[in-house]
Amino acid sequence: MTAPHTGRIIPWTRRRLLRHGGALAAASLAAAAPFAAARGADPKRPIIVGLSQEPTVFHPLLPHIEVDDGLLMNLFSALWFIDETGMLQPDLAVTVPSMSNGGISPDGRDWRVTLRPDATWHDGQPVTVADILFTLNCLRDPAFPAFSRTGVELIDDIRQTGPHELTWRMRAPYAPLPAVLASVMIVPAHRLAHDGDRQAFSTDPVGSGPFMWGGRIPSEEIRLAANPRWHLGVPGVDRVIIRYIPDITVMFTQFETGEIDFLGMQGIPPDRYAQARALTGRRPIRAPQPFIEGMAFNLGRPQFQDPAVRTAIYEAIDKDTILETICENVEQPTESFLPRESAYFDAALPPHRFDPQAARERLDRAGWRPGPDGVRRRDGIRLEFTNATTAGNPIRAQIQEVIQESLLDIGIVMRIENRPAAVMWGAYWTRSQFDSALVSVDYMTGSDPDASPYFQSDRSPARGGAGQNVFQYANPEVDALFARANTSFDHATRVAAFARIQQLIRRDLPLLPFYQVMNIEGLVDGLDNYRSNVNVRSNLWNLARWRWAS
Template structure:
């Protein structure tokens, strides 16, 4: 393991992983040790179905829960914010010659004992193929931020790869911590990697191998006996998909599910669950920010006065107390509280329906005969969507409808299964508004180029996650500066300014930073919440049953 130094470039690439909230190991006293041989299985209950199994393609945190098991990265960031080598034999640093002083020249040494699940040796050619595929304009990649700066990617030996960055890019160490490496020998043989059979039956180097998928029900992964790291200590893992969160909790309570995660335990079940024997209920701050995503290409939302009025009209405190029992942390930013780049001086939300009405009046949105405002023949009416089956969000939608009806705005609910909503509907900005929780960070770096750059709008041909279709030249310039700068204090000022613009523009309507309450069977050891990962399944390779 390597802790980044204060003055080097690597500090700026890796120190972003160190957050104030560092979760301690959760579970029994660790006198228990892993079994001599792997045994048993874990059934992980989730409320949304994983559907994207090529880890380079656009996917959700539910998909990431699968990626962490099947694939490996060059390195990852653990729960303490440390950058830990995985496929890399060591972290590249200035001291060991792996990084040039300006952070542009990289020489990465790789492990020699890694094989793909089909027995083929892993080499530097796989890393080069992965990086080249990400930059292939015909490939439907999640995003190319950082990777697009790659130049002269060269295989120096089977266990060493070199590249040059066109310019310094401080977040690249963090970006690579979430870049899963894919097999050249399989994907290069496919006619089109976008539609390759691999995308439905992936082959990786991770601790578990692809077993079976029953669409709409479960995904079964088997232990990889040739895994290059420690573990895994389980024979198999089953991700069971149960969209009804009442049923999900019922199966956890009855012991049919060993781990209830990602969507977490619904507030209505919290008190009962904590009183049940044999279960651990863990509240862990998460990097997800719950918000109302607004599609800025939808004409009413292009009007800043409308966005401001919606925010003033939203009774956020009442919603968090009534539905979530005050669990989440109110926020105005996309950066998690406790992160070194977080700006705690942003304007605080207030619920002021009269001010909202005045704003809309001034902007020319007049109340019509049916009580709904209109302007130039356009009614101030829109749909709001989220994944069906989430009782808490569905209740929140009902409250929002009432809040906004009071100021003359009509919201209708249009929910759909997770596998549908997070596909083209979300990725291609086919929505009007969406209730969603997002992790905006890149690994643990505060660069949000994929989220807010005008070049990262998928619906307009860009590669990224800017489904809001938001454009702002000053934001573009700040994003560019933030990735080129290597001084953390200078970067802090840049990202503070970015947060202020995003908040003032109300690109989205912020609600809260998530505190995910997850459940684990008491005799299951190794569960460790990690704010640097989008899924607390990140280290399933280390889980085992107490002996």
Template sequence: MKKLHLVLAASAAAFAFSGAPAMAERGTDGDLKIIFWQAVSTMNPYLSGGTKEVYAASMVIEPLARYDETGGLVPMLAAEIPTVENGGVAEDLKSITWKLKPDLKWSDGTPVTANDAVFTWKYCTAPDGGCAQGAYFEGVTNVEAVDDQTIKVSFADAKPYPYSAFVGAQSPLIQEAQFKDCLGIKAPECTSANFGPIGTGPFVVNEFKPNDVVTFTANQNYRDASKPAFASVTLKGGGDAASAARSVLETGEFDYAWNMQVEPEILAQMMAAGKGQLVTAFGTQVERIDLNAFAVDPSLGDKRSTAEAGPHPALSDPAVRRALSIAIDREIIDEAGYGEAGQPTCNILPAPDIYVSTNVDWCLTQDIEGANKLLDDAGWVMGSDGVRAKDGVRLSFLYQTSTNSVRQGTQALVKDMWSQIGVEVELRNIAASVFFGGDPASPDTFQKFYADVQMYTNNFDGTDPEKYMAAWMCDKIPSPANGWQGENIVRYCNPEYDALVAELGRTSDLNERAAIAIKLNDMLSNDGAQIPLIHRGQLSAHSVTLEGVKMNAWDSELWNVADWSRKK
């Protein structure tokens, strides 16, 4: 696994972008057909933390810089990567200054200016706005337009790793002219802008049908006149992972299928048709079970799953959280659902290597006897029905996840394992387009978390974990006040954790940064905020006729879609 090297210590030359050879003419390869079995619900990644939204939007709206397939930073809208050596990062590390590439245009033909970056910061930090990517602006005190081409980002403290705001697919620039009336509480109401953002990427939205199909056409104002090779893109959503895989690997109906969360033996059978190939890369993706810190009884009404509801009556007990984790046999889950595309883990932060902890490996060995003893010692008494209880509270949990055969298989395995320690489980699955959709009116989103436990995967852009670990800070908890946005899905709140995140932001030495990140990881696992299960490789499929795909575990998988073409 590639180790992180601080960008501040590297030369600017290390970030030179080496793309595919220039194509002869834009739009000569017809329609690119992509399938996401988790359908896209918005094209605004600031209103959804869902990977499907981030990836779809990455074809349209772009950041100043992003990460290539090796995890290295490459400029996108920026002319170069700022460093201390080239003067872009201040000597005191309290600001970073970006220069835009010359003559950049939005897809409507208007110029991209530094004011658009200033506005994007204001948009994501507006009161009551509920920005899903708020951690990217953690510690930012100001964003200013020095001139039309120059953006200065200032920090409250010295920021040894300043590449957060406007870096990666989760933190793109949006156009001020389009979103100027969409600040704060008005953000979700701007349907036209959220479904069809004006961007700088290789494609523009032609038609958006929520949770169904998005069609795109080539951006005629894209900065490279020979790209993209495809005249249009059809992004189909829905179905299931197996049917999506089949549409590429067996029938050839689609060119690219994202997220092949399909049993290994089924994929092997599909590959025999010779129509497509699998591509994978291990990054920071971890399948995990969230344990809700707050009470979720439906009788609580609007207080449900919020601080006003009070602590969860069972999951607030550390013994319960620990017992749930060690009762799970991760090897069986990996073998049944992931094979070579997964490995058991106890870490929320599984990569790069320098950040990998071995301090929490206690969870790797299933221990039913130990889990039962923990619950016995904590006063949870086994009932005649096989379910433990204490002070009138039963260990009976609603366990939800998105609809997918591998996830439903994992649910069934975990339910059986937990039954062996006196825990009753009700299983529920929700369509991925709804579960990850971020609709504040829906009761079924993973942000709203109207269940005791839930399961999904998550990861972060790039190789530095600072902004990712900031997601578990107390002020990142979703609630009605922020439109149920915020990255702290588990509602974890620990002042010591928050202080460590702040310390990470002030630390420049790579080894010291790694030590702090490991402490943060260990705190999450030892406190039982979440139960890590499987370190997943990102596994997708593409047609044998599709060229230019560079599988990327550090950014959007569609990060270089402008370079894709049809094999002649």
């Protein structure tokens, strides 16, 4: 976050206008003004975005990763969105419901949402309450392969109660739900009414967002066209081209030579930061991210089920040297899965200690003894595993080599087997088919610290759960703490619960937290209104406001 955020929901300041005739029209004009006023000097000049990973999921309710979000947030609309200050702002809804404005009952269980009447789908059909019901019911359906059911599965008795109004009742209060719904992109019921529609929709998506689908060349680029009927105004440019450039070095060269205007995920490598600062007509931007870079374990593998092994691996890794020599001191070391900007971040977690001898002794005590070839083993299980990440990422490749050498020194073999992004972050990752991985993950729910989809025991897709617990991590105390934190609207209660969760995960180490990502993104001079937003998973979140300066 750009500033500590307490999870407050800010009601729309023009709420009183809704009590009078013509209020919705006034509200629409007010909301559209920032976008309508942002048309660039040359709106026909496209913005060319370079990404090191290829967006491959175009149905926003299906499992997807961060790079997909940058596209989906521009094709689709949510009921509300999170801005760069961490505040929730209306999108398809007229206002964000809260206890203070009466949209949420005092016990947190009864919710009321009013939609704006002027939103349309890219095919011209109106966005209606039926679309909201359809979207939420998809996520509530256990048979639907949802990207997440967090919070939504608690919704009961959801119904239309007016031409533009719906209500529901929660089985239990769930404090993070406003942040959850900010990342739920609404889909058109009329396009997805039949079971067979999903595949067609995934190749030709229709949303209600600021840009429309303009076509795709797989493994090369995706084209977007401005939506002239967008309910929040007119985007700053007519066209956007998103290019997939898997090699980070090649992507930087294209930024340097002017072939791309914005260099996004994974950004400018730290070892190119000084070079980027010296470029004419280009500027690097250090943007704090919610992502935590680290080494993830698949606890379903027998060699990782002993906590002593995970702790020893962490002790054997020289994290300080990695940060200093490979990351050029750009990144911030961390021991938590939450970013430092979160109001729930626990700064008192025990610091990492680089101590290979302690690692050897720990493994000895746990019964992992070196075999004739020097590789440790116990009960027929060798301490040997693969580590994977996105192919073509030189920073991670260097980190892998350092870790590989460090682990061999204590009797552990780590084999490096990297994959193209589409393979790495597909079923191989989401279905826990990996041994270990170098990965950057945003564990938050928007601006809320709820990380239950990643760490709650029943959220593992490999075990039949809906969520992102690819670690297959299970700790009953962590489960109970998430339940306590997420049913309370009391800030102090939630702070205490999340502090303990961070302590337990730091102890159990389903992942080794290396650093909070400080992404260095690149922007061409003359492209205005870029805003870094630590509350979302892509800084393309406000692409509709970008424009070419006069």
